[in-house]
Amino acid sequence: MHVPTFAHSYVLPHSPIEVCQKCSGQTGNFTVIVSSTATLLKKYALYDHSWVKITNDLPKYVPVIRKLWNSRSPSVTLLAVAPLWRSLLHRSSSLLLLLFLLLLAAAAMAAEASGRKDATITGPAYSTEMLEQLVTEGNMKKDVEASVPAAPDSFAIRCRDVCRSYGKLKVLTNLNLTVPQGHIYGLLGPSGCGKTTLLKCIVGTLKISRGHITVLGKPPAFPGHEVPGKMVGYMPQELALYNEFTISDTLTFFGRIHGLTSKETQARMNFLIDFLHLPQKNSLVRNLSGGQRRRVSLGAALLQNPELLILDEPTVGVDPVLRAKIWQHLVEIVKTGRVSVIITTHYIEEARQANVVGLMRNGYLLAEGPPDAVMKQHSATTLEHAFLQLCESSDQNSTQESNSESETLEKSQTFANGRDESQPILAVGPPPVEDVPKCTADWKTRGRHILPKGRNIGALVIKTMVRMKRMPGSLCFQFLLPVIQISLICLCIGGDPKGIQVAVVNNDTYPPSSSFSQSLLSFLDNSSVIQVPLPHNKAFEGVHKGEYWGVIGFGQNFTNYLTKRILQRQVSKEVIDGGSVHVWLDLTNRQIGLMLQKQLHQAFQAFVDYKMGALAYLAALPIKFEEPIYGSLDMDFTTYVTPGAVLSSMEMMLAHLFSQLFVISVQIILMLLFILLVFKMPNEGSLFLVICLIVLQGITGISFGLVISAGIDDEQSANQAALGIFYPNLILSGIIWPVECIPYPLCYLSLALPQTYASESLRCIMYRGWGMSEMMVWRGFAVTLGWNTFFLILATVILKLRS
Numbered sequence: 001m002h003v004p005t006f007a008h009s010y011v012l013p014h015s016p017i018e019v020c021q022k023c024s025g026q027t028g029n030f031t032v033i034v035s036s037t038a039t040l041l042k043k044y045a046l047y048d049h050s051w052v053k054i055t056n057d058l059p060k061y062v063p064v065i066r067k068l069w070n071s072r073s074p075s076v077t078l079l080a081v082a083p084l085w086r087s088l089l090h091r092s093s094s095l096l097l098l099l100f101l102l103l104l105a106a107a108a109m110a111a112e113a114s115g116r117k118d119a120t121i122t123g124p125a126y127s128t129e130m131l132e133q134l135v136t137e138g139n140m141k142k143d144v145e146a147s148v149p150a151a152p153d154s155f156a157i158r159c160r161d162v163c164r165s166y167g168k169l170k171v172l173t174n175l176n177l178t179v180p181q182g183h184i185y186g187l188l189g190p191s192g193c194g195k196t197t198l199l200k201c202i203v204g205t206l207k208i209s210r211g212h213i214t215v216l217g218k219p220p221a222f223p224g225h226e227v228p229g230k231m232v233g234y235m236p237q238e239l240a241l242y243n244e245f246t247i248s249d250t251l252t253f254f255g256r257i258h259g260l261t262s263k264e265t266q267a268r269m270n271f272l273i274d275f276l277h278l279p280q281k282n283s284l285v286r287n288l289s290g291g292q293r294r295r296v297s298l299g300a301a302l303l304q305n306p307e308l309l310i311l312d313e314p315t316v317g318v319d320p321v322l323r324a325k326i327w328q329h330l331v332e333i334v335k336t337g338r339v340s341v342i343i344t345t346h347y348i349e350e351a352r353q354a355n356v357v358g359l360m361r362n363g364y365l366l367a368e369g370p371p372d373a374v375m376k377q378h379s380a381t382t383l384e385h386a387f388l389q390l391c392e393s394s395d396q397n398s399t400q401e402s403n404s405e406s407e408t409l410e411k412s413q414t415f416a417n418g419r420d421e422s423q424p425i426l427a428v429g430p431p432p433v434e435d436v437p438k439c440t441a442d443w444k445t446r447g448r449h450i451l452p453k454g455r456n457i458g459a460l461v462i463k464t465m466v467r468m469k470r471m472p473g474s475l476c477f478q479f480l481l482p483v484i485q486i487s488l489i490c491l492c493i494g495g496d497p498k499g500i501q502v503a504v505v506n507n508d509t510y511p512p513s514s515s516f517s518q519s520l521l522s523f524l525d526n527s528s529v530i531q532v533p534l535p536h537n538k539a540f541e542g543v544h545k546g547e548y549w550g551v552i553g554f555g556q557n558f559t560n561y562l563t564k565r566i567l568q569r570q571v572s573k574e575v576i577d578g579g580s581v582h583v584w585l586d587l588t589n590r591q592i593g594l595m596l597q598k599q600l601h602q603a604f605q606a607f608v609d610y611k612m613g614a615l616a617y618l619a620a621l622p623i624k625f626e627e628p629i630y631g632s633l634d635m636d637f638t639t640y641v642t643p644g645a646v647l648s649s650m651e652m653m654l655a656h657l658f659s660q661l662f663v664i665s666v667q668i669i670l671m672l673l674f675i676l677l678v679f680k681m682p683n684e685g686s687l688f689l690v691i692c693l694i695v696l697q698g699i700t701g702i703s704f705g706l707v708i709s710a711g712i713d714d715e716q717s718a719n720q721a722a723l724g725i726f727y728p729n730l731i732l733s734g735i736i737w738p739v740e741c742i743p744y745p746l747c748y749l750s751l752a753l754p755q756t757y758a759s760e761s762l763r764c765i766m767y768r769g770w771g772m773s774e775m776m777v778w779r780g781f782a783v784t785l786g787w788n789t790f791f792l793i794l795a796t797v798i799l800k801l802r803s
């Protein structure tokens with residue numbers, strides 16, 4: 001059988017009939033190429049100036065070709081038919097491209113992973129909560145009026161009756177602590193007694209449930225107060241450094257956050273690298289040892305020469321020589337009287353170098369005073385021994401208290417001698433001040449406090465860029481993931497099923513060469529429908545066994561009766577029935593069933609066109625689908641699903657990336673290039689509106705990610721929650737299947753989701769060419785903006801409640 005090649009293409013003025021006659025009976029895919037003016041092509045719902053349609057169903061395009069032909073337009077220049085390989089080439093080029101992208105992303109990830117082989121994974125950067133605190137300068141606590149003591153200058157930190165719980169677990173109980181100005185305060189206590197919790201409350205990243213704290217004259221996170229901020233250097237216990245940063249990047253980042261000039265940062269960096277025995281400043285954090293990382297973290301706390309140093313176990317994993325050096329440094333810096341230090345350590349004896357020690361247990365202070373005085377009080381030769389005695393007497397008292405049934409719970413927390421446990425045995429510094437004046441901030445200070453600082457935003461953007469540069473694999477993956485998703489959707493979803501086996505029972509007695517049944521069957525798309533000629537019984541048996549998707553049956557007199565139906569004005573019911581094609585389908589798979597019905601209708605239409613030529617209208621159905629007002633008759637499922645899928649993949653991708661507008665931009669550009677140029681999705685409307693809506697939806701994803709990360713600490717649970725919400729959202733948003741099919745009352749839930757109106761709006765812009773004056777368009781924008789605001793507020797509220 002002769003399959004036409006491009007060299008044997010059929011160029012107008014061959015009539016379409018002639019072309020179809022030549023092609024009829026030939027198998028394989030064809031490419032139809034029609035070139036015409038844009039207006040003419042648009043009239044026939046063809047979008048490009050030089051229109052290329054890959055089809056295995058050439059007769060389907062006969063009406064279009066005929067109309068072009070009949071228009072006698074001189075601009076209709078070419079109609080060509082090319083064989084299968086061309087269409088395969090087109091489709092496989094998309095596949096190859098996709099494969100290439102996947103390989104590229106995988107290779108980049110692999111390269112990055114191998115580079116990271118030896119690295120241990122540390123937490124997610126500079127204590128997230130601390131960083132947020134730095135950026136917003138204490139947005140968590142906006143008590144505009146707070147109690148502060150009368151003489152704030154004489155002490156650096158003062159805690160009075162501080163309580164803090166995690167749910168039902170009471171961690172700090174009526175705790176009183178005073179760090180005198182220009183002193184080192186060693187906070188000692190067993191693991192889990194609440195030291196870190198107390199330090200977090202002091203620095204302002206945790207809110208206290210009761211009592212009050214004063215740090216450098218004002219409550220932490222008070223508007224305009226640089227705690228947390230430049231005034232305080234905090235080294236958290238759980239090291240929070242970016243693995244992808246070098247030592248230099250890390251210190252530069254904190255220098256920017258604290259507003260140091262690059263010269264100042266450089267000078268401090270050189271000193272700290274030397275002082276803390278750090279390796280080369282261009283060493284990556286991920287390649288440092290645990291001890292080295294602790295020292296980098298300590299360096300970051302010391303960087304801006306803060307007035308208050310809050311160090312949570314800075315000497316863990318540090319060799320004795322360096323430990324001594326660190327203590328010596330601390331002793332020296334407090335000598336000026338300007339700097340105060342609060343330090344926790346498990347090495348109790350090293351705390352003898354502190355000016356004051358606080359011995360903490362079960363959330364309150366057992367004792368507070370100069371180390372020598374504490375030891376003297378308990379006739380102990382070491383601080384550790386003194387601490388041991390204090391613990392023992394505290395335990396004895398607790399036992400006595402619990403044995404006494406008449407004591408209330410509150411009283412059970414007091415020593416036998418009647419002393420309140422929350423009051424330290426020894427006290428230093430000023431006596432407790434009960435009279436606490438109000439501390440206020442004017443509206444300007446409050447405004448400045450609420451607004452994020454440009455300097456901090458700049459530092460965070462640079463940080464993001466540096467991290468991206470150091471993680472080319474995941475950056476590449478981020479860029480490509482939406483493209484890969486959209487490509488997979490375009491390639492794998494919405495296409496017609498191929499190779500569907502159908503049994504054909506042809507009892508037509510006419511010779512095959514001239515029978516109508518054979519001619520009609522020849523118009524069936526051979527790549528989608530594989531015809532298996534069978535006798536009646538075997539055909540139905542095959543369908544029952546699941547071998548075939550249906551039976552196409554022709555009666556004995558099919559050609560005769562159909563001819564009568566065409567030629568005679570009045571025919572009997574028997575003629576109508578005998579001249580009909582009978583089809584029994586297995587409709588268990590709706591898509592396959594619908595495709596078979598569509599193929600049969602198209603084959604019949606092509607057959608009528610072929611047999612009756614200009615008189616084909618006589619055999620047309622009394623229902624006529626005109627040229628669509630929007631979209632095209634040819635619009636497939638992929639075209640429907642793409643706008644929603646664009647939003648959805650964006651949402652999934654950008655869930656946790658707040659500061660990655662650059663990534664969003666690249667993703668959008670790549671995705672639009674793919675959907676418009678590679679997959680040729682039509683866009684009738686404004687590209688600007690399309691981009692705006694996708695960006696806004698990206699921000700919805702970001703803010704939704706913020707809600708999840710604000711509510712869930714554990715990364716795995718957060719991912720599970722995101723996935724758990726993603727799929728119901730995908731199903732209910734009308735992205736895959738129209739909202740109109742969703743039953744009551746789920747349809748109302750669907751309308752309330754962030755993507756339902758947005759994807760409808762995107763479809764209206766892209767396929768109907770509508771603008772913002774249309775309600776269906778602006779509604780998508782309005783709903784998206786509403787959701788963005790809601791998510792951002794919700795994330796803030798959750799953070800506040802959890803702090």
Ligand SMILES: Nc1ncnc2c1ncn2[C@@H]1O[C@H](COP(=O)(O)OP(=O)(O)OP(=O)(O)O)[C@@H](O)[C@H]1O
Nearest residue numbers: 166169171189190191192193194195196197198237
């Ligand atoms: N985010 C949290 N949620 C619930 N409980 C917490 C949380 N953080 C700490 N805790 C609990 O609070 C108590 C005090 O913890 P904290 O980290 O303050 O102790 P610590 O004295 O610093 O201990 P260590 O010396 O081992 O670091 C512990 O029982 C701990 O399990």
